[in-house]
Amino acid sequence: MTFATATQDNQQIFTMQRLFHAQRNEYLAQTMPDYASRVTQLKQLKAALLENKDALCDALSADFGHRSHQDTLLSDILPCVQQINYTIKRLKKWMRPSRRHAGLLLMPAKVEVIYQPVGVVGIVVPWNFPVMLSIGPLIPALAAGNRAMIKLSEFTPQTNQVITALLAAIFDDTEVAVIEGEADIAAAFTALPFDHLLFTGSTAVGRHVMRAAADNLTPVTLELGGKSPTLIAPDADMPQAVERMIFGKCLNAGQICVAPDYVLVPEGKEDAFIAEFKKQFTQMYPQGVHSQDFTSVVNQRQFERLSQWLAEAVQNKTRIDTVHPDAIDLGAHRMVPHLLVNPSDSLTLMQEEIFGPLLPVITYSNIDEAIQYIQQRPRPLALYLMTQDKALQARVKSDVHAGGMAINDSVFHVAADDAPFGGIGPSGMGHYHGKEGFLTFSKAKTVLTKGRINTAKLAVPPFTGWRARVQKLMMAFFLR
Structure with missing residues (x-):
């Protein structure tokens, strides 16, 4: 790092600290914004998103090299708009104090729980869905009456410009502030004494974030990732099973924390799975890597990471099936899904979250073996089960831990507005979305009168x- 760069970073850190204290002071001057002001903020945010949706699509495509506009509309813009609509309809009810029972021992008395804004919220945003994962947490933070500082990823500079301008047109810096910068700035950001810190990213970085927050006793919500399995049961109809999981793997080129990371199929059915996956992929993306509806790997660095993992598998003599003849575009860092049959557990792609268009296909001899395979590994952010067997559905729901689960579907459970989203263990902690988001960014204070x-x-x-x-x-x- 040069002296000039260090000086620039120091100035940026000073500005960031100044913004934090300005937000804290404004919060202390108005600790409980009323319902009308919160709804006004949310409505303005929705209007700005709709007004800038084309600019956001263009910016994200520029940052990725190519990103399908439909991917952006479906996975970045639409969830935010729907979440705002849902929140506005229910916010008045959420804000009401809830009456609780004092019990005979404390009588006569009244007990209620009031929901106070925690104060200043920090939001750390990854590169894969920079709109959804910045605006998404901002919605419940504002609904709960807080102020927020958002640290955007350095890997999406064009999108950052649009988001920054969009928010600056609505909010003063003392309400919502946007921060940019690389690792040093991110580390300084997470070290600020926020009243709550929400981080979305890798498990490895999440550990550093939690350590930084611990110095200030800052509560954290960690939305991490891990290796989310798809279990195709023996009774599953293979065309339907593939149909229900393929979009979850192909959306954003698999660069999703809840994308299927590997698939478990009964022994002897792996070829049927691969043939069906190829067939349906070609129907969805006829030009393979050149299809306009298929998104690029975000940058050369991530493309090289995936390429190295693929080369390691080749060296290990792993069977690899590409799902389309036009499989790789080196210059545009684009890659269609590659299916790897029974890769060795020693391979890097079997140890770390893949976060891209590589999909291990693991065969199992019986359902007990498949369930044990999942249970013996770190708890994932998502779990997908393909079966019509009600008893098996009940067993997996109750016996296998995951942050969230979908039966005969993939990814779309995240879009449920009226349900919490969050991980467990190495895939994260805490929840947001819906009412749980409001509660995450509120202090539930018991009052005995x-x-x-x-x-x-x-x-x-x-x-x-x-x-x-x-x-x-x-x-x-x-x-x-």
């Missing part, structure tokens, strides 16, 4: 005379 009558005096010393007799009766009544 008493009037003139104070029964608590019966529980204080000295425990002699009549007090002792009352205490004895109370304990006899309640300790049973």
Whole structure:
């Protein structure tokens, strides 16, 4: 790092710290924004997204080298708009204090839970869905009455420009501020004493984020990833099973934290799976790697990572089937899915989240073996089960841990507005989306209110005379 670059970084870190303190001061001046002001912010955000949807599609395509506009509309813009609509309809109910039971021991009293904004929220955004993963968390943060600082990825500069301009047209920096920069800036960002920090990214970086947050006792929501399995059961109709999972692997060229990372198929059915995958891929993307509806790997660095993992598999004599003759475009860093049959567990692609168009196909002899295969590995962010067997559905739902699950589908469970999204263990912690997002960015504060009558005096010393007799009766009544 040159002296000039270091100086520039220091100036940026100083500006970032100044913005944080400005947001904190403004929050302290207005700690509980009313319903009307929150809804106004959300409506303005929705209008700005719709007004800039074409600019965002163009910018994302420029950042990726090529990204299907439909991918952006479906996975970045649409979920945000739907989430805003859902939130506006339900926000008034979420904001109401909830009445709780005081119980006989505390009577007469009233107990309620009020939902306060936590304060200043930090949001760290990855490169794969920079709109959905910046605006998506911002929606519940604003709905809960907070202010927010957003650290955008350095790998999506064109999209960052549109997002920054979009937000600046609606919000003052003391309401929503956008930060850009590389690893040093990201590290300084996560070290700020936020009231809540939401990070979306890799498990390895998530560990660093959690360490940085721990110094400030900042609560964290970590949306990580991992190796999300697709289990095709023996009873599954293969064309239907492939139909339900192929789009989840091909959307954004598989660069999704909930994309199917590997697929488990019954022994003897791997060739049927591969043939069906090739058939359906060709129907969806007739020109293979040159299809306009198929997205590029985001940059040369990620393309080289995937290429190295593929070369390692070739060297290991792994069977590899490309799903289309036009499979790779080196200059445009584009790659169609490659299916790898029973690759060795020692390969890098079997140890780390793939995050791209490589798909291991693992065969199993019986369903118990398949379930154990999943259970013996780190808990994934998503789990996909292809079966019509109700007993098997119930078994996997109850016995196998994952952040979320879809039966006879893939990826689309994330789009459920009225359900939480989050990981477990190495795939993350905490939830957002829907009401859970509102709760994540709120402090649920219990308030006990008493009037003139104070029964608590019966529980204080000295425990002699009549007090002792009352205490004895109370304990006899309640300790049973």
